[in-house]
Amino acid sequence: MNTILVGILFFVVIILSLGFLRTEQIQKSSNESLFLKGQLPRPALNGFYKGQAQIMGPWKGKSFDSSSSSGINIINTFNNTSPIFPFKTYSGKALLDPNLEVLKIDYNISSNPFWVRLVVDELVQIAPNQYLGKAILRLVPNLPFGLMYFRLEK
Numbered sequence: 001m002n003t004i005l006v007g008i009l010f011f012v013v014i015i016l017s018l019g020f021l022r023t024e025q026i027q028k029s030s031n032e033s034l035f036l037k038g039q040l041p042r043p044a045l046n047g048f049y050k051g052q053a054q055i056m057g058p059w060k061g062k063s064f065d066s067s068s069s070s071g072i073n074i075i076n077t078f079n080n081t082s083p084i085f086p087f088k089t090y091s092g093k094a095l096l097d098p099n100l101e102v103l104k105i106d107y108n109i110s111s112n113p114f115w116v117r118l119v120v121d122e123l124v125q126i127a128p129n130q131y132l133g134k135a136i137l138r139l140v141p142n143l144p145f146g147l148m149y150f151r152l153e154k
Helices: 002-027 030-037
Strands: 047-053 059-065 070-077 080-093 101-106 119-127 130-140 143-153
Touching: 002 030, 002 143, 030 119, 030 130, 059 080, 119 143
Parallel strands: none
Antiparallel strands: 047 059, 047 143, 059 070, 070 080, 080 101, 101 119, 119 130, 130 143
């Protein structure tokens, strides 16, 4: 029994350590100063925005519906575009940068898988029709971890 508890504790310490290290990398990246200079997007995002991220995969961008404060990610699957992982949007203080007002892209929706529900993206406008986002993992309450930056463009 003690071996199992030690193993679990070791696993938790490793996961938390990796989360802190990744968050530190994100907060010290060149994108951080640009993110901090950004502003809450105005007017509200509506329609499709082309996406770009370090880890692209099949992700093509996000589609927003300003009238319902919601949206969905768009991916390519077998030469077709498909919607996946819906989200709700609202404004609020950034989790890692609490002096900054951001657009929250919140995946905590019952139709999403558990692991997706732990993610919230934070988005700022950095130029006309250009947006910089930060993906945040809410693994532990009140202890957000930075995952990566991404860009959206109309």
